[in-house]
Amino acid sequence: MTALALIFTLAAIGIAETRYLITKRMEGNAPVCFIGQDCHKVLVSRYNKILGVHNDILGLLFYLSVGFITALIVLEVPTSLPLVLFLGVMLFVGSLMSIYFTYLQGVVLNSWCFWCLMSAMTIWLMTIVFIFI
């Protein structure tokens, strides 16, 4: 239960974070950058979309799905076991994507984005917690 509570909490943090990024993008404002000044540079780069969908929207959908699936597991719905496996696959793919995005920031764009790193950390933490369920 503690592990699920942690994953659920991290998913909620991810929802709040991606919601903030979506709002800032739609308003045309740069988000607050707590570390460095490169957030905007990363967020408007050519890598900010996958198949035409903004990464912040994909992130929001990812966190909403993780939160929802975790909630179903907590509620012990009859299909809990497949859901646990599905959650594991989602987190594994999310972790790989985060590694790719971190690589893009560090190597290709040579700029760091605080919010993107925070999102990556959130997903990696969720995955680590999931391993210990």
Add this chain to the structure above:
Amino acid sequence: MNKASFHILRVGLAITFLWIGLLILKDPVAWSGYIGPWLLPYLPVGAKEIMLTTAFFDIIVGLWLLLDYKLWIPAGLATLHLGTVIIVAGINAITVRDIGLFAASLALLFETFPRK
């Protein structure tokens, strides 16, 4: 209020509401034990149904707080709800924490209430 502090308060409160809602949904009968016995005869429906409604209410308020839209509404609902919980359940070892949550919701309501 500092902007970062405000968002920490908002997200923290949202997570609390979401998680509590989920726990109530999981076992509404156990949670109905927190309803003061003096109130039970006056309930229009069963205690379990009241707790199920509370669970959905908590989840909606939590999600609304998380999505940061017209925040004064979920903050107001949260304040009203927690005020009701304190009255209905009384103050015991568990609900004493609701005083802190009530204060947090009230702070969020004061901060977000539309001003002319």
